[in-house]
Amino acid sequence: GAVVSQHPSWVICKSGTSVKIECRSLDFQATTMFWYRQFPKQSLMLMATSNEGSKATYEQGVEKDKFLINHASLTLSTLTVTSAHPEDSSFYICSAPFGTAVNEQFFGPGTRLTVL
């Protein structure tokens, strides 16, 4: 099946710093990617839809200036958590649909962010 990777797999940063997380589709192109956040023992919550060549679409309640998304190419989307706070500590997961007409999404392995 299609493979989606994320980098880094985990990161620890200080409050106030910015952290960039990469999501790559390794063997297919993705004009759309999705970013989720998952707190411990909770479900995945969609944060935003990353669109290649255009602005990301954010879900209600997600600050676009805090969670910057850039879909630079058909295989790469980045999520930058700006001015990170301890409450931003979470598991961030991206996904990409395989093809425009196929419903299935492939998920990355996730990135564990810890803000001290």
Next chain:
Amino acid sequence: GESVGLHLPTLSVQEGDNSIINCAYSNSASDYFIWYKQESGKGPQFIIDIRSNMDKRQGQRVTVLLNKTVKHLSLQIAATQPGDSAVYFCAEKQGNRTGGGNKLTFGTGTQLKVEL
């Protein structure tokens, strides 16, 4: 708002027994449902899916049942194995809304524990 939820947060079964994980959804317009398995510290892994025009679909050791009348979805795992221990999420595909037709809404998740 509309949501997808689960009845049981934790399910413990004996190795070799069958497992049944349930999910209730509220969006009657959803046309596609997916079950994902998530192991600790990893991204969700696709298990099986079903379209709204079906009421049953079988895979290898897994069966998904869809009851649209009561908006209920279940995942049956036959001969449960220790490797099946994980959190299981149901997800529904949103309709063609602004921002992407492949958006998924996840349920709250069920922790499956397989006892030896």
